[in-house]
Structures are given as C-alpha cells and as structure tokens.
C-alpha cells in the first residue's frame with residue numbers, strides 16, 4: 269500500500285489572510301480577519317451557524333471575492349485569482365458530485381479540464397481510488413453509492429490534483445455517528461500522509477478537538493480564539509469559547525469581588541480573591557467537588573440527574589444559576605435532593621463581567637494544563 | 640386511492656368509461672366519416688358505420704388540397720418553436736439560477752408574466768410589430784422627440800419598415816415569447832445540488848464548460864419534455880398562423896384544414912376534411928405515443 273501512497277505529492281502552502289473583510293451588500297459578515305494557517309497544518313474552524321465559516325472558506329477557495337484585504341498562499345497574493353489558479357481543492361457538505369458521471373469520471377474531471385491525457389488520468393484515478401478503497405466502484409454513478417462512499421469520492425476528487433491547500437466545509441455532517449467516527453480517523457490519517465495545508469469547517473466540537481492542530485473559533489465573523497485544542501479547552505479566552513467547548517460545556521456564574529473574597533450573586537462565598545468588580549466565574553462540570561458530608565461548601569439543590577453508566581451528570585441550582593456536575597468515572601453520589609459542593613480555586617476560570625474576556629492572572633490559571 | 644371499497648371502484652370505472660366514450664366517440668365518427676364519399680354523406684349525413692372510400696379521400700387530400708405543403712409549414716413552425724424555445728429557455732434559466740444577476744428577480748417576474756399574458760391576449764400589438772419590426776423604435780423616436788432632431792440633422796425622420804408577416808420566421812418568433820420553458824428549466828435546476836456549480840469551478844471548469852459538461856447532460860429529460868410540449872403546441876396553433884399568413888402555401892395545416900370549409904352556401908366536404916384531419920393528427924399522435932413519458936414529466940414539472 270505504501271508504494272502507491274507515495275504517488276500523491278503535494279507542495280503544502282501557508283495561507284495568510286491579511287485584514288480580510290467581507291460584506292454582502294450592507295451586511296458585514298466578516299468585519300476584519302488577520303490570521304495565518306501554517307504550511308501543512310490542519311486547522312479546524314469552529315463556530316455557531318451563520319458566523320461566516322463557509323464564507324471564509326469560499327474566500328480562501330476563490331469562490332467568493334474578498335471585499336477588502338489580501339489572501340496570500342505561500343507569500344503569493346491570490347485574492348484576484350480564479351479557484352483553478354490557486355491550487356486548492358474543496359470538499360462540500362452535500363458532496364456535490366456530478367450525478368451523470370461515474371466515480372472515475374467524477375474524480376478525474378478536473379484533470380480532464382486541465383487537459384491531461386486519458387492514460388495519465390486513469391493512472392491517477394487508480395492511485396487515488398486505491399488510497400480511499402474505491403477500486404471496486406469506479407464504474408458506478410454517485411446515485412448507486414452509500415453516503416460514506418460518496419464522501420470518499422468527494423475527497424478523492426479533491427486530492428487527485430495534489431492541491432497544496434485542501435478545504436472541507438462540514439464534510440461529515442451528513443454521515444451517521446459511526447461512519448463519522450471512522451471517516452474522522454481516516455481523514456486524520458490521510459492528512460498525515462499527504463500533508464496539504466488543511467482548513468476544515470465544522471460545528472462539531474468533537475471533530476475539532478480530535479482533528480485539529482489548531483482550532484479557530486469564530487463568532488460573528490471575528491476570531492474568539494485561535495490556539496491548540498488543549499489550550500482552547502484549558503485556557504478559554506472568553507466566556508463564548510468556554511461555553512462552546514466541552515460536553516457538557518463549562519458552567520458560568522456571575523460573581524462579585526469585594527477586594528478580599530469572591531461572592532456569588534446570593535452572597536455565598538466561593539473563596540478568597542484580591543480584586544474588586546463584577547466577574548463571570550467558570551468551572552467545568554468535572555471539576556466541581558461534591559462534599560462527602562453533604563454539608564459545608566455551596567448549597568446546591570438537585571434538579572435532575574442523568575446516569576450515563578460510566579458517570580452521571582447532575583444538574584443543580586447554585587445561587588439561582590443552573591450548574592451541571594459530572595461525577596468522576598465510577599463515582600457514586602447519593603440520591604439526595606440537596607448537595608453541598610465546592611469549587612476548587614485552581615480549577616476556576618475568571619472572566620470579565622462585561623466583556624466576557626478571560627482574566628489571565630485569575631487564579632494562576634496558566635498552571636492548569638499541567639505546564 | 641385511499642378508499643378501497645368495491646362500490647367506489649365501480650363508480651370510478653363508470654366515470655372513466657363515460658370519459659373515454661366522450662373522447663373516443665367523436666374520434667370514431669371522424670374515422671367513419673373519412674371513409675365515405677361526399678355523395679354518400681350528402682344522402683345519409685354522418686353515419687357510425689365505416690365505408691370503403693378512406694384511401695380515396697386521402698389521395699384527394701394530396702391531389703386537390705394544399706394540406707401536404709401546409710404540413711411541411713406546420714413541421715417548420717413546430718420544430719422551430721420547439722428547438723428555439725428549448726435553447727432560449729435553457730440559457731435564460733441558466734442565467735437566472737446560477738448567476739447573481741442584478742434584477743434577476745424582476746427579469747424572472749417579467750418572463751413569468753408572459754405565461755399570464757399569452758399571445759392570444761397580445762394579439763393586436765403582436766400583429767402590429769410583426770407587420771413592421773421597427774415600429775417600436777419608430778414610435779419611441781417619435782414620442783421622445785428625437786425624430787424631430789434627426790429630421791433637422793439629416794433631412795428626414797428615422798422611419799424604417801420590415802414586415803415578417805407571411806414568412807416562417809414571422810410564424811415562429813411571436814410563439815417564442817413564452818416563459819413556460821424558462822420556468823420548467825428553472826424548476827429543474829433548483830432541484831440540483833446547490834454546490835454543483837462551485838464544485839465545477841473548483842475543478843477548473845468555467846461557466847461554459849459547466850453548461851456543456853454538467854448541465855446539458857443532466858437536463859436531457861427536461862429538454863425532451865419541453866420539446867414535446869412546445870412541438871405539440873406549435874403544431875396545433877391556430878389563431879396566430881391564421882392572421883400571420885396570407886397565402887395558402889404559407890399557412891399551416893391546421894389553418895388549411897379550416898379553410899377547406901367553404902365560406903358560404905355549399906355543404907362542406909366532410910369526408911375530405913375528416914381525412915385531412917386524420918392525416919394532420921398523425922404527427923402529434925405518433926409523437927405522443929413515442930414520447931409519452933416525457934410529456935407526462937413535463938406536465939408535472941410545469942405544474943409545480
């Protein structure tokens with residue numbers, strides 16, 4: 269198998285967006301972006317629906333024009349080039365295969381347009397089909413394939429031209445859970461083998477966490493955070509990121525500092541803290557500690573419990589705010605209607621009360637990912 | 640059918656039967672009439688039993704009337720209408736669906752308006768324009784006062800004449816101003832995956848290549864449906880060919896058939912007329928028989 273794998277060679281290129289803006293008429297979809305995707309890197313763009321992920325991807329691809337700013341591939345300006353001149357390929361959410369062409373014709377259409385001879389095309393199709401396990405389906409039409417197979421054809425069509433930049437727009441969202449899991453692993457493997465600079469759009473955080481070298485979190489066309497999955501999980505830059513990542517996501521509670529202690533909105537004391545002002549306190553469900561004696565700590569009336577086998581998720585109210593607690597693996601919490609919990613200081617995230625931005629010097633947060 | 644009761648089945652069958660008799664009865668009478676001689680008909684009127692003069696009557700159509708020549712006219716009109724409608728509709732629907740054209744919505748609304756305002760309703764103006772293709776320009780120049788200027792500069796106002804009445808083009812072109820085909824193609828394009836166009840662009844295909852390599856092969860059955868529908872409507876046009884053609888050898892077969900009825904006095908030669916009617920219907924009938932599938936498809940699509 270390795271003998272054929274080596275036949276796909278890509279020259280990965282870095283992608284830089286320099287002060288890129290995009291507006292549709294009066295609607296300013298992307299106010300201003302200045303980011304770089306490193307050469308050969310696998311970047312996942314994550315964000316809520318309508319935040320401009322597809323728009324961003326299509327600007328990189330050349331399917332949408334930038335309103336302002338520049339796009340550079342490996343230092344070369346490409347914002348005014350047609351897609352075919354940029355050397356990038358794209359996989360679409362609904363695959364967008366040509367219904368009247370066979371698998372082989374679908375995959376080799378770009379080569380045909382580029383004027384490659386038939387024997388050369390067939391050789392390339394064979395290599396790519398081998399990589400993707402499509403060898404037996406080359407003469408079928410897309411309508412005669414399963415969802416997963418169509419997905420592979422779409423990927424094959426993208427990589428056959430050996431693009432330096434590979435773009436994916438929610439390519440897994442039409443697959444069922446099992447197939448999505450398998451394809452995810454195959455994609456990671458494929459990326460390792462062909463090494464193209466990859467930008468992958470999704471709104472599935474599991475895909476983002478498992479595939480990405482770095483995750484770009486977009487909100488209303490602006491960067492919330494652009495960092496490694498680990499850093500995004502352990503050091504979220506804002507309440508938005510904190511709520512977006514993690515399953516269940518981080519609990520956020522309003523709190524006030526009076527210069528000596530930090531209090532929740534109902535006056536309960538969380539711990540000692542030196543700064544004054546309004547804050548938003550964040551704690552991950554798995555970091556909340558349930559007190560053994562069911563006394564002391566913060567009062568937490570139980571609303572309901574979900575038992576997931578390996579652990580349970582307990583929903584409680586603390587100072588009028590819903591908080592979810594994940595019990596440790598195999599941990600059993602008695603079936604009380606009231607719990608007492610504590611928030612360990614070193615697991616707490618502190619965000620500004622108004623802007624929602626992280627306060628880095630919070631509680632020595634930097635040490636939390638073990639560094 | 641949701642209901643499955645026997646009595647309902649029987650009632651439904653009866654209704655169908657009545658419908659079939661209602662449609663086939665006159666057709667049968669056409670056949671029997673065409674198989675008698677004129678003299679026989681004068682004596683007996685229209686009869687339900689077949690006679691033996693059918694081929695004689697058919698031969699008389701070829702020897703005594705212009706119907707054969709007029710059937711060629713009909714063929715030119717129907718084919719011209721069908722082919723030109725297919726090409727124009729395909730291209731305009733392509734522009735409307737795949738390009739972010741300014742005013743695309745307005746253009747599409749205007750195209751749809753032609754469905755609501757068919758030729759029969761724009762008859763007089765269409766006739767005026769066909770009798771002088773330049774008349775709109777002349778009128779515009781007159782109305783804006785530009786012609787006074789031209790007259791002052793060049794000594795005479797701009798005034799040109801070009802009549803397309805009594806030509807094949809004049810018979811076909813007004814029939815083309817009909818938005819149904821554009822609508823049909825638009826509906827079909829909208830059922831295709833939205834990203835197909837983008838995928839083709841990523842593969843390096845420009846708008847023309849996309850049109851030829853992707854859209855055209857996918858549209859085959861829509862083409863067939865529209866072709867059958869417009870061919871049939873072109874073949875059976877009556878009012879426009881009647882006024883737009885003034886000589887017998889420019890008239891279409893349907894008009895020619897009607898002209899076989901003498902203006903006044905004598906009893907029409909019904910056997911001859913019926914034989915002609917059968918001859919003239921053979922083309923559309925065989926078309927329906929061969930391409931029935933596409934006809935039904937087209938009717939369903941155009942109703943959506």
Ligand SMILES: Nc1ncnc2c1ncn2[C@@H]1O[C@H](COP(=O)(O)OP(=O)(O)OP(=O)(O)O)[C@@H](O)[C@H]1O
Nearest residue numbers: 292295297315316317318319320321322323324471
């Ligand atoms: N052609 C267009 N004309 C006008 N507005 C558009 C156009 N395309 C997208 N938009 C708007 O731009 C915004 C971003 O759209 P985009 O498709 O990039 O979102 P997205 O992040 O990909 O969302 P999703 O996760 O739902 O795919 C949306 O508010 C959308 O309404």
Ligand SMILES: [Mg+2]
Nearest residue numbers: 321322323437
């Ligand atoms: Mg999208």
